Amino acid sequence: MAGGLVALLDDVAALARLAAASVDDVGAAAGRAGAKAAGVVVDDTAVTPRYVHGVRPERELPIVRRIAVGSIRNKLLVILPVALLLSQFLPWLLTPILMAGGTYLCFEGAEKIWEKLSHHEAPKAPVTDIGPEQEETMVKGAIRTDLILSAEIMVIALDDVASEPFVTRALVLVVVAVFITALVYGVVALIVKMDDIGLSLAERESAGAQRVGRALVAAMPKVLAGLSTVGVVAMLWVGGHILLVGTDDLGWHALYDVVHHLEEAVHDGTGALGGVLGWVTNTLASAVVGAVVGGVVVAVVHAVTKARGGHGADASAAH
Template structure:
């Protein structure tokens, strides 16, 4: 009897170890997949605070909560099932889909640069605030969720591509973990960012000189942080989109662009000694960004510049 009990306990221990290893594997795979989508995650984090600019501070967190719920719904109810089924029954479509998403990222990044240069980068909330109107929260929320759908789809497809060799159930679990973790991360950071000015204002009104100094520092830093996030987000979109296109072209048999960048990366790596890894990565990033700028500029020209010039000639 005792022997049977010990055997049972031993079996339970083995199962527990296997389960723990499985959890570790899922966590590691989810982490690896999320890192690959880092550029899009940064952009998602940088874009969202713009949607609550011009709103009452009391409405900022409720709006962000609505957008976060919509984002999670996008990922779990629409994007994840479609991506999983596609990877299971038509995996050859993953590379073209990734490249389509990469092209969109390049377009979105270059479009933001073009809008900034042309003076068209104003959000609905900004415009309403300038006119002295109350922004339509439902319109802002639905617009943010639509934008998030594109970014979420790209995040999930990039993540799926990293775990495409996993079994079906593991793939699904990993993507659920990625969806939950990324949504919590992005919108947790966004909530922190948009409320930091309130924290700074509160601290600046306290009696303590130290608190007032910290508060004034936060109030001064937040516009710069948002501006920096916006620039980083645009750069990340162009770089990540270009890199996706580089790898996708190589996978589809057009090896030249990837080879050029890869050879340049190796040459810089070998020539820079101890810092070879850093400078090699930067070389790859610059090469990817150049391709991203080229592709994005072509799409922006087709979508915006050429139609506007045609309309101007007609008038």
């Protein structure tokens, strides 16, 4: 009996060591995959604050919370099962689907720019007039945009662990989804409440804290407005980059090769700043591609809308 118990304990210990090793493998793979998706995380963080710009302070965190919940649902309930099934049975479909999402991002970014340039922006309701319906529209728009950004994050993560077993792939994607969602919306919550932090500091007895607090309060409206602009540019950047990489993956190498060679030329010819300037070059080229593609789609959508007897501005109502 004692021998059997010792053997059982040995088996349990072996299983525990195996499980610990598996957890380590998943953690390491999730770390690598998350690092590769870091660029899109920056974009996601820049895009989201524009959806709460101008709402009542007491509604900012609830709106961010609703968008975060929608984001984790996007990742775990929509993107995760679809990505795993496609990677298992129809891996060739992942790139076209991601490119369709990238095209939508380009359209949304170009539409915002068109509204600015043509002065066709829908009039913004005063902060006190934003009610449940307008809030619902903002949240849905944010979650819809998040779906595309989250899809790229998850596909990038999936690509890094494509050779791993199915269960490992699934666990890595769950870890990446939870970690990145918490990171992005934690930072977003901090950004949108920074003015409240400033007010709290301004009420303290310390003269230094008061100065910092007043500076934060004065700066945050400009920061949020700036982030709103960055968010629009990020849509073009991410959408254009998705299309560049997607066309290359599908065998249409010319456009990607031009951008890649340009990036390498800048990288090799600018010394110590080569890495940064090469990245900036790639980013600008991606944004230009996104703006061109988005502009074409906007023109088509507005032409179709006009032909149907509507107004071009109505095309952005869904945003």
